[in-house]
Amino acid sequence: MTAETIALLLAAYCGIGLCFAIAFVFVLMPRYDRAARGVSLGFRLLALPGAVLLWPLLALKL
Amino acid sequence: MSVHYQAVIWNRQKKIYDATAIGAMVAYLALFIGLGAALHPNATIETLLIRAFATAAFLLLHFILAIGPLSRLDKRFLPLLYNRRHLGVLMFTLALAHGAFSIVQFHGFSDRPAIVNLIDSFPSFQLAGVAALLILAVMASTSHDLWLHWLTPPVWKRLHMGVYVAYALLIAHVAFGYLQAESSPFPLAMTVAGAIALSALHVAAARRERAIDLNETAVCELAKIPDNRAVIVCAGGERIAVFRNGDAVSAVSNVCRHQNGPLGEGKIIDGCITCPWHGYQYDPATGRAPAPFDDKIPVFETRVENGMVYVNTRVVR
Numbered sequence: 001m002t003a004e005t006i007a008l009l010l011a012a013y014c015g016i017g018l019c020f021a022i023a024f025v026f027v028l029m030p031r032y033d034r035a036a037r038g039v040s041l042g043f044r045l046l047a048l049p050g051a052v053l054l055w056p057l058l059a060l061k062l
Numbered sequence: 063m064s065v066h067y068q069a070v071i072w073n074r075q076k077k078i079y080d081a082t083a084i085g086a087m088v089a090y091l092a093l094f095i096g097l098g099a100a101l102h103p104n105a106t107i108e109t110l111l112i113r114a115f116a117t118a119a120f121l122l123l124h125f126i127l128a129i130g131p132l133s134r135l136d137k138r139f140l141p142l143l144y145n146r147r148h149l150g151v152l153m154f155t156l157a158l159a160h161g162a163f164s165i166v167q168f169h170g171f172s173d174r175p176a177i178v179n180l181i182d183s184f185p186s187f188q189l190a191g192v193a194a195l196l197i198l199a200v201m202a203s204t205s206h207d208l209w210l211h212w213l214t215p216p217v218w219k220r221l222h223m224g225v226y227v228a229y230a231l232l233i234a235h236v237a238f239g240y241l242q243a244e245s246s247p248f249p250l251a252m253t254v255a256g257a258i259a260l261s262a263l264h265v266a267a268a269r270r271e272r273a274i275d276l277n278e279t280a281v282c283e284l285a286k287i288p289d290n291r292a293v294i295v296c297a298g299g300e301r302i303a304v305f306r307n308g309d310a311v312s313a314v315s316n317v318c319r320h321q322n323g324p325l326g327e328g329k330i331i332d333g334c335i336t337c338p339w340h341g342y343q344y345d346p347a348t349g350r351a352p353a354p355f356d357d358k359i360p361v362f363e364t365r366v367e368n369g370m371v372y373v374n375t376r377v378v379r
Contacts, residue, residue, distance in 0.1 A: 003181035010177070033211060035067050043069045050203035058212060 014052060021051030024058060032062065067208050079145050083152055090118050108167050115160035120236065122153040123229060124256050131267035133327060134294075140327055143338055147205040150225075154195075154202035161195050164188070187239035194231035197224045207340075210321055219322050233257060271296060281371045284311065292335075294326035297375045301326075302362060304371060305335055305346050312346035313362040313373045319351075325359070 025044040029036045051058060070076070094114040098105055126149050132139040168188075169176035180188060201222055210218045233253065241250050271294065281295050287306035294316055295302050301316035303326030314335060316326045323339030330336065334343035334352060344351055349361040363374040 003178045003184075006181050007175065007178045029208075033208070035211070036208065037066070039067050040069070043067055046069050046206060047208055049199070050206075050209055053200050053203055054213075057217075061212065 017052035017055040020055040024051045112163045119156035131263040134267040151202045154198045190231045191235035194228040197228040290330040292326040313364045315360040319357040
C-alpha cells in the first residue's frame with residue numbers, strides 16, 4: 001500500500017468521523033444520554049474531537 | 063453521575079492548579095528559547111520552538127506518570143493527583159505543537175502533501191512520535207466524564223492505560239531521533255534517568271501495597287488509621303479502603319464509580335467518603351452516593367477487636 005493510499009484512507013476516516021461527530025454532539029448524544037441534554041455549545045465542541053477519533057466505537061453503541 | 067455535563071466544573075483549587083501548570087510551562091518555554099538563542103546563535107526559531115515544545119511535553123509526561131506512585135507513597139503529593147487530567151491535556155497540547163511545527167519544518171516544503179512524506183518515512187523515529195501523539199490525542203479528547211459514560215469504565219480505563227504505550231513510543235522516538243544527532247551525553251543520561259526513576263517509583267509503590275497484602279482478615283490497628291482518612295489494603299483479591307470516622311470504621315471498594323479514582327486516598331468530608339480525583343461522595347455505611355445520585359460502591363463488613371480492625375471480604379453490602 002502506497003503512502004498516498006494510506007493518507008487517503010486516513011483522510012476518509014477523519015472525514016467520516018467529522019460528519020458523524022457533528023451528528024453525534026448535536027443530535028445523537030442528547031438523544032441517548034439524558035445528562036447531555038441542553039448542554040452548552042462549548043461542551044459540544046469539547047466532545048467533537050473524541051467523536052471524530054472514536055466514531056466507529058460510538059456508532060456500534062447506538 | 064452529574065445531572066448535566068459541564069465542560070469544566072471550576073473551583074478555586076482547579077483555577078490555582080491550572081494557572082500554576084500553565085505558568086510553569088510558559089516560563090519553561092521562554093527560558094528554553096531564551097537560553098537556546100543565547101547559547102546557539104545559529105539555531106533557527108523553528109528549531110528552538112520544536113525542541114522547547116518537545117522537552118516541555120516530555121518532562122510534563124514524566125511528572126504526570128510520577129504523580130500516581132508518589133501519591134501512594136506519600137500523601138503530601140495527593141494535591142497533585144487532583145485534576146491530573148488537566149495536566150494531561152496540557153501535555154498533549156505541547157506535544158501537538160511540537161508535532162505540528164516538526165511536520166511543517168521537515169515535510170512541509172515539498173511537492174507532495176506533508177502527511178504523505180511522513181508516512182513514506184516508515185520505518186522512522188518520526189512515526190513512533192506520531193503513534194504516541196495519536197494515543198495522547200485519544201486520551202486528551204476522551205478525558206471528560208461524558209466519555210466514561212459512553213465508553214464504559216473498563217474500556218475507558220484500558221484506553222487511558224495507553225499512556226504507558228505512548229511513553230514507550232516516545233522513548234523510542236527520542237532514542238532513535240533526537241539522541242542520534244546529539245554529541246553531548248547529557249540528554250541521553252537525562253532520558254535514561256527519567257525512565258529509571260519512573261520505573262523505580264512504580265515498583266516502590268507496588269511493593270508498598272504488597273507489603274500490606276492480606277491473607278487474613280486482620281487489616282491494621284485502628285489507631286494507625288488517621289481520623290477521617292483511610293488505609294488501602296489488598297484482601298480477597300480486592301483493593302479495599304478502610305476508613306475511620308472517629309470510632310466508626312468502614313471498609314469500601316477502593317475504586318470510585320466515577321472514574322475509578324482511588325477512594326482510599328480521599329477523606330471523609332461532611333460525613334461522606336470523598337474521592338480525591340473529582341469529589342464524588344459515598345456514605346461510608348451504605349456505599350450509596352447522596353441523592354440525587356444513585357451510584358453505589360461495595361461495602362465490606364468490619365469489626366474492631368482489641369484495637370485491631372478486621373475486614374470480611376466475603377460479606378458485601
